[in-house]
Amino acid sequence: MPEISNRKLFYNTIFCQTFSPNGKFLIAGSLYGDVSVFDLLKSFEPNQIDNYDYQAPIYKFTAYVNQCVQSMVTTDDFLITGTSGEITGWDWKIVKSNKASRKNISWTIQIPTDKDTSEKPDVNSMVYSKEKHLLYAGCGDNKIYDGTVKFWDLRNLEHTSTLTPSLNGQISRPKLGKWIGAVDFTEDWLLCGGGPSLSLWHLRTMETATIFDLPDEGIHVASIHDERIIAGGCMPAVYHLNYQGEVLAKVPTSSKTVYSIVHCEKPQKILSISGSSNNIDICTNFNYREFILKFA
Incomplete structure (x- = not known):
């Protein structure tokens, strides 16, 4: 079983990341449908920067079964994730308390499918407007490569x-x-x-x-x-x-292909990079990599 797990991690891809509203947590979503939660304040403790074993998430949970986490975005109240045909809301209080699971999803939105196909559209990108309280989702429909x-x-x-x-x-x-x-x-x-x-x-x-x-x-x-x-x-x-x-x-970067770059200014300036690797690269002055987090 560990051999299978290690093989999966070797081929892991982290498509998306976001920060909690207070900037203290980094959230990342993977090819295998999992979401990892990192406590950045603990990761930046002086005696932990060089401790590779410590740079693991505080916990991870399965957001989607047999589907990848394709996109995510933050609002004041919810962590929002996207996959094929679905957008899901997770209460930040639950996410930060290490209790998130498929059993306590706050809400879901099913993306309509074209009447001529049964294939569910991918939720490739999401943007949240704080001013209008609107969520915009960019979804694949086989016509996006024009x-x-x-x-x-x-x-x-x-x-x-x-x-x-x-x-x-x-x-x-x-x-x-x-x-x-x-x-x-x-x-x-x-x-x-x-x-x-x-x-x-x-x-x-x-x-x-x-x-x-x-x-x-x-x-x-x-x-x-x-x-x-x-x-x-x-x-x-x-x-x-x-x-x-x-x-x-x-x-x-740890990844040969980069799919996500997110940055946060407070409580500490951070730029986080992920892609075709189980590792996430963390920069603080943006000009060099300071340390690496491991998704799982």
Whole structure:
């Protein structure tokens, strides 16, 4: 039995992470449907940083049977997880008290399936609006690989414009496809990448400002944070770059492919990286890896 367990951990993939509302706990979801809960305050104790055996979760629970945890997000009251065809809410009080299980789910939302198929849509991404108390879920419907970035006006729920990065010959990478794996934006800038190279666009003109030269085979996560670009994907490192494309830092990762990068400012500045590994890389000054957590 231990041999089977070790083999599963060798092939484990951690698709998603989030922090508790107070920033004291890190939550991660895996390929096997499990969720691990880490007490970050204990992990950062001076005498524990170098204690590899201690860098395990305080506990883990099974969120989904025979399905992976594909996405997660935090609200003040709930940890929300997503899988094929379902979004699930878990009360933070229960999660932090080491008692979460399938028996005490707070609520679930079943994602409608297309009438022409019985296949359940994946819940690939979720975003929560604190101002409107709305949860937005991006779900797979076998039409998501068209390579477009669409803009929506949330005031009237109307689609306003479309950008197709792969139409730019300098950005297109035909051997990787035209799918978009990551998008972020500010008032002035749009950042996106996937099969096409990671690129930065002027929102007002919809013209390319920077095409980032990275050694990736596909971008899965990218964000704009503190006037820098943070990006990861099919490469064993997370890159920090400025808007002009210059590398500010290269952080080697436990994962050969990175699927999740999350950061928190309080009570301590933390950047957490996960992907195709049982390990989670923790950075505090964002420029190097300080220590590693193990999912299980």
